Amino acid sequence: MRNLKLTLAYVGTRFAGWQVQPGRETIQGILEDRLSGMLGEKVRLAGAGRTDAGVHARGQVANFLTAAPIPGIGLRRGLNARLPEEINVVAVEEASETFHARADARWKEYRYRLRSGEGGTPFEAPFTVVVHGPLDAEAMRDAAARLCGRRDFTSFCPAQSEIEDKVRTIMMSEVLEEGPVLEYRVRADGFLRHMVRTLVGTLIAVGRGLVEPASIESILAARDRRAAGPVAPARGLVLERVSYDVPPATGDAGGAG
Amino acid sequence: MRNLKLTLAYVGTRFAGWQVQPGRETIQGILEDRLSGMLGEKVRLAGAGRTDAGVHARGQVANFLTAAPIPGIGLRRGLNARLPEEINVVAVEEASETFHARADARWKEYRYRLRSGEGGTPFEAPFTVVVHGPLDAEAMRDAAARLCGRRDFTSFCPAQSEIEDKVRTIMMSEVLEEGPVLEYRVRADGFLRHMVRTLVGTLIAVGRGLVEPASIESILAARDRRAAGPVAPARGLVLERVSYDVPPATGDAGGAG
Numbered sequence: 001m002r003n004l005k006l007t008l009a010y011v012g013t014r015f016a017g018w019q020v021q022p023g024r025e026t027i028q029g030i031l032e033d034r035l036s037g038m039l040g041e042k043v044r045l046a047g048a049g050r051t052d053a054g055v056h057a058r059g060q061v062a063n064f065l066t067a068a069p070i071p072g073i074g075l076r077r078g079l080n081a082r083l084p085e086e087i088n089v090v091a092v093e094e095a096s097e098t099f100h101a102r103a104d105a106r107w108k109e110y111r112y113r114l115r116s117g118e119g120g121t122p123f124e125a126p127f128t129v130v131v132h133g134p135l136d137a138e139a140m141r142d143a144a145a146r147l148c149g150r151r152d153f154t155s156f157c158p159a160q161s162e163i164e165d166k167v168r169t170i171m172m173s174e175v176l177e178e179g180p181v182l183e184y185r186v187r188a189d190g191f192l193r194h195m196v197r198t199l200v201g202t203l204i205a206v207g208r209g210l211v212e213p214a215s216i217e218s219i220l221a222a223r224d225r226r227a228a229g230p231v232a233p234a235r236g237l238v239l240e241r242v243s244y245d246v247p248p249a250t251g252d253a254g255g256a257g
Numbered sequence: 258m259r260n261l262k263l264t265l266a267y268v269g270t271r272f273a274g275w276q277v278q279p280g281r282e283t284i285q286g287i288l289e290d291r292l293s294g295m296l297g298e299k300v301r302l303a304g305a306g307r308t309d310a311g312v313h314a315r316g317q318v319a320n321f322l323t324a325a326p327i328p329g330i331g332l333r334r335g336l337n338a339r340l341p342e343e344i345n346v347v348a349v350e351e352a353s354e355t356f357h358a359r360a361d362a363r364w365k366e367y368r369y370r371l372r373s374g375e376g377g378t379p380f381e382a383p384f385t386v387v388v389h390g391p392l393d394a395e396a397m398r399d400a401a402a403r404l405c406g407r408r409d410f411t412s413f414c415p416a417q418s419e420i421e422d423k424v425r426t427i428m429m430s431e432v433l434e435e436g437p438v439l440e441y442r443v444r445a446d447g448f449l450r451h452m453v454r455t456l457v458g459t460l461i462a463v464g465r466g467l468v469e470p471a472s473i474e475s476i477l478a479a480r481d482r483r484a485a486g487p488v489a490p491a492r493g494l495v496l497e498r499v500s501y502d503v504p505p506a507t508g509d510a511g512g513a514g
Contacts, residue, residue: 009378009379009380010379011379011380056380058378058380077375080375085379085382085383086379086382087379088377088378088379088382090378118334118337119347120345121266121315121345121347122266122267122268122342122343122344122345123266123268123313123315123384125342125343125345126342127380
C-alpha cells in the first residue's frame with residue numbers, strides 16, 4: 001500500500017467544516033468522495049486539523065492509504081478538476097507507511113484576521129471579522145505573548161469537552177498590525193475544540209479594554225470556560241500550516257510544480 | 258434636491274452585472290431597492306461603468322438625486338447594513354447638482370488578473386483567470402503599450418454594437434508581473450462593451466505566441482471583430498477607479514472615515 005500526503009487549501013465559507021457528517025457538505029466528505037471515484041476504491045482520509053464550519057485553510061494536511069498506482073501529479077490534477085473551486089489540492093507527496101497527518105504533526109499554525117472599524121472591502125469580507133470601535137493592539141500583543149508555553153487550556157474549550165488532557169504547548173502567539181487590520185498568529189503542538197477562536201475572543205476583550213493583559217494568567221489558572229472570552233466567528237480563521245518533525249515524504253509524487 | 262455620489266466596491270460573482278434587469282439580481286437593482294426603502298422615495302442610480310455579469314469593482318461610482326435630508330455617514334452605514342456582504346458603499350459625498358457619474362468621468366481604470374499555470378489558491382480563484390501553459394509577459398507588455406492613444410476600437414467590441422463612435426483614448430495600458438500572476442491595467446476615457454475583456458483575450462493570444470505584438474496595429478486597423486482575440490472570462494476583471502476632472506464633491510457627506 002502507498003501512503004499519500006495531501007496538502008490542501010480551502011475557503012470554508014459554505015461547508016460544514018472538515019469532518020464527515022451525514023447529509024452535510026464537508027471538506028473531508030467531498031475529498032473522500034472524489035478520491036474514491038477517481039481511484040475506484042473506498043478512500044478514508046485522516047486530516048491534521050478538524051476545522052469547524054466556516055473555517056478556511058491554506059495548508060491543511062491529510063493522508064490516505066491506496067493501492068492505486070496513479071502518479072501524484074496525475075492525482076493532484078485529476079482531483080483538482082473534480083473538486084469545487086473552493087477546495088484545492090496544493091501538493092501530493094509519497095509518505096512513509098506509518099505517517100499519520102494528525103498524530104505526527106509537530107505543530108499547527110492558525111491565523112485569525114480582524115479589522116477594527118469600517119473600511120473593509122467585500123473582497124476581504126469572507127476572511128475577516130469586523131470589530132466595531134478601536135482595538136488596543138499593544139495590549140493584545142502583551143496578552144498574546146502571555147499565552148505562550150505549556151499550559152492547561154481548560155478555560156479555552158467547551159466545558160462539556162470529552163478530552164481529558166487539556167494541556168497544550170503554544171510556541172508562537174503574536175498579534176501583527178497593518179493599519180486597521182490585525183492578524184493573530186498562533187502555533188501549538190495541538191489545539192482543543194474552539195481553542196483558537198476562544199483565544200481570539202479573549203484577545204478582542206483585551207483590545208477593547210474589558211480585560212487586562214495580565215489577567216491571562218488568572219484566566220488560564222481558573223480552568224473554567226466562563227473565565228475566558230466568547231468564541232470569535234469562524235470566518236476570520238485560517239489553518240495556515242502543519243509541520244512535521246521528520247519530512248514524511250520518501251519521494252515527490254507530483255508536488256506543487 | 259441633493260445630488261449624492263457613491264463610491265462602491267463589489268464582488269460580482271453571483272450577480273447579473275451592474276445594470277437593472279427584470280427578474281435578475283443586479284448591483285444597480287439591489288442598490289436602488291435598498292436606497293428606495295431607506296429614503297422612502299423611488300431612487301434611480303446612474304453608474305459610471307456598466308460592469309458585466311461576474312465582473313467586480315473596487316471603485317465604481319454612481320450618483321442619484323434625493324430630497325431626503327439624511328447625513329451621508331448615516332446613509333452609508335444604513336445602506337451597508339442592508340446590503341449583501343458582496344456589495345459595499347465605500348464613500349458618500351455631496352456632488353454639484355449637475356454631476357453625472359458616467360457623463361462626467363474623465364477616465365476609468367480596469368484591472369484584469371491572470372495566472373499562468375497551476376498553483377493558484379481558492380482564495381484568489383474568484384478574481385483570477387488561470388491560463389494553461391506559459392505566457393510571454395514581455396510580448397504582452399509590448400502589445401499592451403501599442404494599444405495606447407486615440408484609436409478606433411471597432412475590432413474590440415461586438416459586431417452588432419449599436420454605438421456609432423468607437424473611437425476611444427487609452428492613456429494607460431500595461432502588464433505587471435509578479436511571479437506567475439500577471440495583471441493588466443488599462444485606463445481610457447471610455448470603454449465599449451466587452452472591450453477590456455477582448456483586449457485581454459488578445460493579449461493572452463500574444464502571450465501564447467499565437468499573435469505577434471506588432472499585429473496590434475493591423476488588428477486595430479481591421480475594424481473587424483474577427484481580427485481580435487476572444488472575450489476573456491468576467492471573473493478576472495475589476496473596475497478599479499473612476500476619475501473626474503473637477504472634484505464633484507461640494508462637501509463631505511460622510512466619506513470613508
